[in-house]
Structures are given as C-alpha cells and as structure tokens.
Amino acid sequence: MDKALIYIVEDDEGIQELYESAFEDVYDIRIFGDGESFFKAFEEKRPSLAIIDIMLPDIDGYTILTRLREKDEVLPVIIVSAKSDEMSFVKGLNKGADDYVSKPFSVMELIARVKAGLRRANLYVRRHNEFTVNEKLYDIAFRGQKLGLTIKEFKLLKLLIERSGETLTREEIFKAVWGDDFMGETRALDMHIAQIRDKIRAAGGENPIVTVRGVGYRVD
Amino acid sequence: MDKALIYIVEDDEGIQELYESAFEDVYDIRIFGDGESFFKAFEEKRPSLAIIDIMLPDIDGYTILTRLREKDEVLPVIIVSAKSDEMSFVKGLNKGADDYVSKPFSVMELIARVKAGLRRANLYVRRHNEFTVNEKLYDIAFRGQKLGLTIKEFKLLKLLIERSGETLTREEIFKAVWGDDFMGETRALDMHIAQIRDKIRAAGGENPIVTVRGVGYRVD
DNA sequence: AAGTTGCTGACAGAAAACTTACAATATGAT
DNA sequence: ATCATATTGTAAGTTTTCTGTCAGCAACTT
Numbered sequence: 363m364d365k366a367l368i369y370i371v372e373d374d375e376g377i378q379e380l381y382e383s384a385f386e387d388v389y390d391i392r393i394f395g396d397g398e399s400f401f402k403a404f405e406e407k408r409p410s411l412a413i414i415d416i417m418l419p420d421i422d423g424y425t426i427l428t429r430l431r432e433k434d435e436v437l438p439v440i441i442v443s444a445k446s447d448e449m450s451f452v453k454g455l456n457k458g459a460d461d462y463v464s465k466p467f468s469v470m471e472l473i474a475r476v477k478a479g480l481r482r483a484n485l486y487v488r489r490h491n492e493f494t495v496n497e498k499l500y501d502i503a504f505r506g507q508k509l510g511l512t513i514k515e516f517k518l519l520k521l522l523i524e525r526s527g528e529t530l531t532r533e534e535i536f537k538a539v540w541g542d543d544f545m546g547e548t549r550a551l552d553m554h555i556a557q558i559r560d561k562i563r564a565a566g567g568e569n570p571i572v573t574v575r576g577v578g579y580r581v582d
Numbered sequence: 583m584d585k586a587l588i589y590i591v592e593d594d595e596g597i598q599e600l601y602e603s604a605f606e607d608v609y610d611i612r613i614f615g616d617g618e619s620f621f622k623a624f625e626e627k628r629p630s631l632a633i634i635d636i637m638l639p640d641i642d643g644y645t646i647l648t649r650l651r652e653k654d655e656v657l658p659v660i661i662v663s664a665k666s667d668e669m670s671f672v673k674g675l676n677k678g679a680d681d682y683v684s685k686p687f688s689v690m691e692l693i694a695r696v697k698a699g700l701r702r703a704n705l706y707v708r709r710h711n712e713f714t715v716n717e718k719l720y721d722i723a724f725r726g727q728k729l730g731l732t733i734k735e736f737k738l739l740k741l742l743i744e745r746s747g748e749t750l751t752r753e754e755i756f757k758a759v760w761g762d763d764f765m766g767e768t769r770a771l772d773m774h775i776a777q778i779r780d781k782i783r784a785a786g787g788e789n790p791i792v793t794v795r796g797v798g799y800r801v802d
Numbered sequence: 803a804a805g806t807t808g809c810t811g812a813c814a815g816a817a818a819a820c821t822t823a824c825a826a827t828a829t830g831a832t
Numbered sequence: 833a834t835c836a837t838a839t840t841g842t843a844a845g846t847t848t849t850c851t852g853t854c855a856g857c858a859a860c861t862t
Contacts, residue, residue: 486748498748500797512818513796550820552841575828575839732807770809772851795817795850806861812854819848826841832834 365390366410366480371400371426372442373415381413384469389476397426404433410489411438411479413472438479442467490523492567507565511558514539518551519558522571522581529572529580555579585610586630586700591620591646592662593635601633604689609696617646624653631658631699633692634679647679658699660692710743712787727785734759735778738771742791742801749792749800775799 370381370393378393385391392409394400400412412430416423427439440461461475486498494503500516502509502523511519517539522530530538532551559569572580590601590613598613605611612629614620620632632650636643647659661679681695709715714723720736722729722743731739737759742750750758752771779789792800 499800500749500794514819548820549822549841553820555840556842573828573840734808768810769812769852772853773809776852793851804862806859808857808859810855810857812856813852814854815850815852817848817850819846821846822844824842824844826839828839829837831836 367392367407368411368413368476369394369400369403369409370413371395371397371415371423372413377415380469384473385476388473397429400426401429404430408434408437411440411476413440413442413476415442417444440472440475440479488524490526492570493519493523495520495523504562504565504567504570507567509558509561509565511561515554515558515561518554519581522579526581529574529577531578533578535578587612587627588631588633588696589614589620589623589629590633591615591617591635591643592633597635600689604693605696617649620646621649624650628654628657631660631696633660633662633696635662637663660695660699710746712790713739713743715740715743724782724785724787724790727787729778729781729785731778731781735774735781738774739778739801742799746801749794749797751798753798755798 365388367390368385370378370391372378372381372393373395381391381393392403394403414423414426414430416427423441423443427441430437430439438461440463442463461479463472463475486496488495488497492505494506496502499508500513501511502516502519509515509519518535521535521538535551555571559571562568562570570581572582574580585608587610588605590598590611592598592601592613593615601611601613612623614623634643634646634650636647643661643663647661650657650659658680660681660683662683680699683692683695712725714726716722720733721731722736722739729735729739738755741755741758755771775791775793779791782788782790790801792802794800
C-alpha cells in the first residue's frame with residue numbers, strides 16, 4: 363500500500379512546517395500557498411484527502427472548496443479555520459467539507475481526523491497504482507476501465523493487488539481464495555490468472571501479473 | 583434534487599443575517615418581516631419548511647401559526663422564541679408547531695432541526711434517480727409510473743434503491759427484508775426480483791436490477 | 803368462494819469453475 | 833548454445849453451481 367497523498371492549502375509558513383513535521387513519513391504531502399497551484403496539481407494527480415485553510419490571503423477557502431466539489435464530490439476535505447466560532451463550522455460543513463478543525467489545533471487531533479477521513483473514503487473504493495478495487499461492485503477497474511470480473515477472479519486479483527510487490531505462493535493463494543479445502547494439483551489457478559490477464563488486455567493494459575516460476579504470482 | 587425552499591418570519595435584522603449566513607447555499611430561503619408578506623408568498627409558492635419567530639411587533643407568531651395550519655396541516659414549522667420557558671414551548675406545540683427553538687439558539691442546533699423537519703416532511707416520499715418511494719402508499723413509482731408493488735416487493739426494491747450502487751448479498755437482503763429467520767436455500771428472493779422486473783418493464787423501463795452472480799443483486 | 807400474496811420444489815438454462823490434455827516456456831545441466 | 837525437464841499457459845470439454853421461471857399450494861383478504 364502506497365502512502366496516501368494529501369494536498370494542503372495553507373499560506374502560513376509556520377503552519378506549513380507544522381504540517382510537514384506532523385505528517386512526515388506517514389503520508390505524502392504537498393503544500394500549496396494558493397488555490398491556483400492546488401487546482402493545477404489536482405488536475406495532474408488526485409490526492410486521497412485535502413486540507414484547506416479558509417483564511418487565505420488571496421482567495422477564500424470556501425471558494426476553493428466549492429470549486430473542488432464541482433470536480434470531485436467524494437474527496438474527503440478537512441477545513442481548517444482560525445475562527446473557532448460556530449458560524450464558520452456550519453458554513454464549512456454546508457459547503458461540503460467532511461470535517462472541521464479550528465486553529466490552534468493539536469497535531470494529534472488533526473492526524474486522527476485525517477485518518478478518519480481516509481477511512482471513510484476507503485470504505486468501498488481503494489486505489490492501488492493502476493487498479494481501483496470496488497468492494498461494493500465486486501469488480502476492479504484498470505485505468506478506470508471496469509474489468510467485469512467473476513467473484514473468483516475478483517477475490518484473486520484483489521489479493522494480488524492488495525499485497526502487490528509480494529510474491530504469493532500457489533498455496534497461499536489457494537488458501538486465501540479457495541479456503542483450506544484446496545485439492546493438490548490443478549490448473550484452476552492458472553486458468554483464472556489467464557482469464558484476468560485477458561480481461562486486463564481487453565481493457566487496453568499490459569499484463570501486470572508476473573509469474574514467478576516455481577513459486578507463484580505477483581503484481582508489482 | 584432542488585434546494586429546499588424555506589420561509590422565515592423574523593423582524594430582527596441581526597437575526598435575519600444570521601439565517602442568511604447559516605443557510606446560504608444549502609437552502610433557498612426567503613425572509614419576511616411580517617405575517618402578511620409571508621402569507622402572500624405562501625399563496626404563490628408553498629415552501630418545504632417554515633421558521634416563525636413568535637415575538638413579532640405587529641402580530642403574534644402563534645396567530646400566524648394557527649392561520650397557517652388552516653391552510654396546510656402538514657408543513658413542518660419550527661417556532662423560534664426568546665422566551666425559553668416551558669409555557670411557550672407547550673403552546674407552540676399545541677398550536678401545531680413541529681419543533682421549537684429558543685433564543686439565543688445555536689446555529690448548529692437550528693440546522694439540525696431544519697434537517698430533521700425536512701426529513702420528517704420527506705418521510706413519505708423520497709426520490710432516488712428514476713424511482714419515487716412512497717412509504718405511505720407502500721409503493722414505488724418508476725419515472726412517475728406507479729408500479730403497484732406488494733409489501734415484500736416494496737421492501738425489497740426499497741432496500742435496493744436506498745443502497746443503490748451497492749451490491750447486496752442474498753443474505754443481507756434476506757436479513758433486511760425477511761428478518762433474521764430466513765431459512766436457507768429458497769427461490770423466494772429470485773421470485774420477487776422477477777416480479778419487480780416485470781412490473782418495471784410493464785411501466786416501460788429497462789431492467790434496473792443487476793444480478794451479481796454468486797453474490798446478490800444491485801440497482802445502479 | 804375467489805382473488806392476492808408469498809412461498810416451495812422442480813426443472814431448465816446459463817454462467818462459472820474446474821479438468822484434462824497438450825503446447826509453450828523457462829531453467830539448469832551438458 | 834542445446835537439450836532435458838519441470839513448470840506454466842491455454843484451448844476444449846465437462847461438471848458444478850447458481851439463477852430464472854413455472855406450476856402449485858397454503859395463508860390471508862375481501
């Protein structure tokens with residue numbers, strides 16, 4: 363699992379440093395001093411979560427939030443405000459923020475809220491590199507293209523993706539996907555691997571499943 | 583879904599501003615300084631909810647409420663009062679208010695109550711995509727066409743609609759629709775699904791219920 | 803009694819999973 | 833390099849599993 367990417371819109375350099383030290387090593391963070399650079403980066407790569415300070419010099423944080431919500435309705439957004447009054451809290455939530463933290467905030471608190479936000483977002487849909495695993499649809503997409511997997515294929519590919527980088531032995535795979543009752547030698551696993559590879563190719567991708575001869579399979 | 587329209591009767595300008603900032607962008611609001619303009623607007627367009635301050639200069643809020651109830655028995659009404667005593671609370675509810683908030687009120691609280699009021703109003707009829715679920719009639723319409731569902735069919739389709747996009751397993755569905763006491767394998771679920779599909783087709787729609795083999799069903 | 807509604811069991815059809823057989827490929831020894 | 837061997841890939845066919853549908857029955861309503 364890659365580190366979650368978090369975009370932060372914050373102009374105060376002191377607070378920027380605070381974010382850096384707070385999230386260092388835990389999340390990949392990118393800090394933007396203004397809305398424009400944030401949106402530019404957003405177009406290139408969508409983060410897992412955004413933290414927006416509403417007291418910015420050039421632009422109102424609420425405007426950023428509103429504009430962001432036009433592009434992405436589900437991205438978890440945490441609003442940070444110096445105003446600790448109820449009004450901005452309410453306004454933030456109304457504009458589509460998922461959570462609200464007021465300055466001065468405790469780093470612990472912020473981390474907890476980020477975690478909660480990421481968990482909410484990851485509830486159904488998780489991204490791993492090129493893959494998007496949708497637990498509710500029982501399907502996986504490759505570069506946005508749904509693969510249309512059967513349950514076996516879904517379970518199998520999900521396993522490989524979630525433990526990508528790791529070579530899983532045939533036995534491990536059997537145990538995880540079929541349960542303990544797997545019966546010795548069979549080509550069943552290879553079959554399904556072939557099916558999945560076909561479907562990924564049909565979606566326009568190159569085979570991402572590596573065969574590790576004598577051991578099992580791996581997704582990088 | 584359009585924004586809900588809320589009429590507010592309030593003469594204090596400070597409080598008027600508070601309403602404006604609180605509900606901005608979330609609801610369409612119109613604020614009236616007196617009862618007459620409120621009723622005039624009411625005749626033209628009925629709101630989804632009304633908030634009435636009972637401490638008005640020219641007219642008693644209770645009178646407005648009483649008169650309103652002659653025209654509309656179900657409109658959710660929230661009474662706002664500076665008197666936080668129990669008497670006005672009871673009086674308000676007796677006159678047909680659905681809820682009661684006393685000044686000075688927390689904006690959060692007010693928003694929560696408005697939401698609750700709207701939810702109550704929407705209790706009977708809710709829209710999800712092409713479907714309109716009517717709790718009171720125990721029926722669901724597809725593109726305005728009533729389907730004429732039986733209770734089981736209603737519960738089943740309602741479940742699928744309310745959690746649309748999500749694949750529900752047969753077991754989940756059984757638990758939700760039949761209760762915990764569902765007995766193993768049976769074709770009952772498929773039967774009802776088939777019935778619902780027939781009825782939707784009869785109403786001129788394409789089958790919106792997706793079978794997820796080995797798992798359950800889903801409405802997109 | 804007649805009509806609804808909900809359920810069951812039987813069966814058919816379809817989809818998925820698996821098996822078999824053989825081809826293709828990688829690996830290591832020669 | 834070449835070959836032998838072990839291992840994996842794949843096509844075709846078979847089996848199993850799952851869903852859809854039908855007919856019929858029981859419970860309930862009107």
